Amino acid sequence: MTTSEQTPGQGERWVLQFCHGYDGPFLDCARQYAVLFQGTPYKVCTVYLTGKPSAEVERGSASDEVIFLDYSSAQVRGLKLAAIRDFRRIAASRDFALCIAHRFKPIYVALLGSSLPVIGVHHAFGDYKRRSRQLFANFFRKRLALLGVSNAVRDDMRACLPGWPAERIETLYNRIDVEAIQAEQVSREVAREQLGLPPDAWVVGNVGRLHPDKDQATLIRGFALALPQLPAGSLLAIMGSGRLEVQLKALAVELGVSEAVRFLGQVPNGRRYFKAFDLFVLTSDHEPFGMVLLEAMAAGLPVLATDCGGAPEVVGEPQALFALGDHAMLASRLSALPTTERKGAEHAVKDCFTDAGAHARFWSLGLMPSRKS
CATH class of the missing domain: 3.40.50.2000 (Glycogen Phosphorylase B;)
Incomplete structure (x- = not known):
C-alpha cells in the first residue's frame, strides 16, 4: 500500500x-x-x-x-x-x-x-x-x-x-472542466497538421474503440450515402484502434469510399485535436453517458449522436439525433449540416455538465x- x-x-x-x-x-x-x-x-x-x-x-x-x-x-x-x-x-x-x-x-x-x-x-x-x-x-x-x-x-x-x-x-x-480542456486543445491548423488531414477539407470526426459497441460500421455507411451531397473532398476521420479495424477498412472499400475515410489509429490525448473536425458524430450503442460529446462541444463542434443511452441528455436537440443503426437517417443529418449556419449548429456545454x-x-x-x- x-x-x-x-x-x-x-x-x-x-x-x-x-x-x-x-x-x-x-x-x-x-x-x-x-x-x-x-x-x-x-x-x-x-x-x-x-x-x-x-x-x-x-x-x-x-x-x-x-x-x-x-x-x-x-x-x-x-x-x-x-x-x-x-x-x-x-x-x-x-x-x-x-x-x-x-x-x-x-x-x-x-x-x-x-x-x-x-x-x-x-x-x-x-x-x-x-x-x-x-x-x-x-x-x-x-x-x-x-x-x-x-x-x-x-x-x-x-x-x-x-x-x-x-x-x-x-x-x-x-x-468536464471546460476551460482546462479548451486550454489543451490546439488550433484547427495545428490539429490538422498533426493528424495528417488536409487544411481545406470538410471533416466528419469520430473517436472511439473500433468495437461493435461503437458501431462505426453505421457511421461509414451513413457517410458513404451522404458523400455525394457533402462538399467536394469531404473526409471521415476515425480516431481509435481495435479488433474491427480490418473489417471497417474492408467496408469502406466495399462502399467505394476508402479514399475518403481516414483511420487515424490511437492518438494519445486525442481530445487536444478535436478542432481538426468540422462535425463530431457518435454512433455508439447505448453509451451510458458520452463524455466524448462534451469534449467535442468544448471544441465548438456541432455534434450528432444516436438517440439511445445517455447521449440524448447530453445533446438535448432532436435534430442532432438519429436512430441506432439507421445509416439512412444519419446520412440525412450529415447532408443537412454543411449548409447549416455554423454558429447555430454548435452545441454549448450546459451548466449541468x-x-x-x-x-x-x-x-x-x-x-x-x-x-x-
Whole structure:
C-alpha cells in the first residue's frame, strides 16, 4: 500500500473516495468528485484499488491525499478479503464522514470494510441486473445511496431495485472542466497538421474503440450515402484502434469510399485535436453517458449522436439525433449540416455538465450525513 506523504490533522473531517482504478476516463471521474468538496470543510482522500503508484495520477486526482493499494485485477476477484482488510484500516485512520465508491467492486469492498455511509457511483448499464447484486444492495440499503452518470443509468438502476425510494437513486452527470480542456486543445491548423488531414477539407470526426459497441460500421455507411451531397473532398476521420479495424477498412472499400475515410489509429490525448473536425458524430450503442460529446462541444463542434443511452441528455436537440443503426437517417443529418449556419449548429456545454453545475446539484441532493455528536 502506497500513500502520499501527508499526516491528517486533529479535528479534520474527511471524505473517502474509492476507485477501482485510474485507467481511461476514471482518473477524471476521481477529479470530478474530489472538486465537489473544494471550498468546504471537508478534505478528500482518494484510494485506488488497482494501478501502480503514480505522481501524475496524484496530481490529477485533485485530492488532499492519494493512496494506491496496488492490487492486480486478478487479486481482486472473488471475496477480495485482503482489499477489505486494507480498506478497513484506511477507514479507521481518521474521521471520515462517508465514502464515495465508483463501480460495484469498490462499493462491495467499502460496505463490507467499514460502517460508513456509501454513495455508489455507477458508470454503466446493468450493474444490478444480477440477483446477487440486488440482494447485496438491499441488505445495505440503509447506508447506501446510488448515483447514475445519466438519467438513463439512473432509470436502469431504479428498474433493477424497484423497492428503493427514488431519492436514494439519483443522477449526477459526468462533467468536464471546460476551460482546462479548451486550454489543451490546439488550433484547427495545428490539429490538422498533426493528424495528417488536409487544411481545406470538410471533416466528419469520430473517436472511439473500433468495437461493435461503437458501431462505426453505421457511421461509414451513413457517410458513404451522404458523400455525394457533402462538399467536394469531404473526409471521415476515425480516431481509435481495435479488433474491427480490418473489417471497417474492408467496408469502406466495399462502399467505394476508402479514399475518403481516414483511420487515424490511437492518438494519445486525442481530445487536444478535436478542432481538426468540422462535425463530431457518435454512433455508439447505448453509451451510458458520452463524455466524448462534451469534449467535442468544448471544441465548438456541432455534434450528432444516436438517440439511445445517455447521449440524448447530453445533446438535448432532436435534430442532432438519429436512430441506432439507421445509416439512412444519419446520412440525412450529415447532408443537412454543411449548409447549416455554423454558429447555430454548435452545441454549448450546459451548466449541468460543468464542475460548478455538478457542485450545486450534489449539495442539493442532501447525501452528506450530519456531523456526529
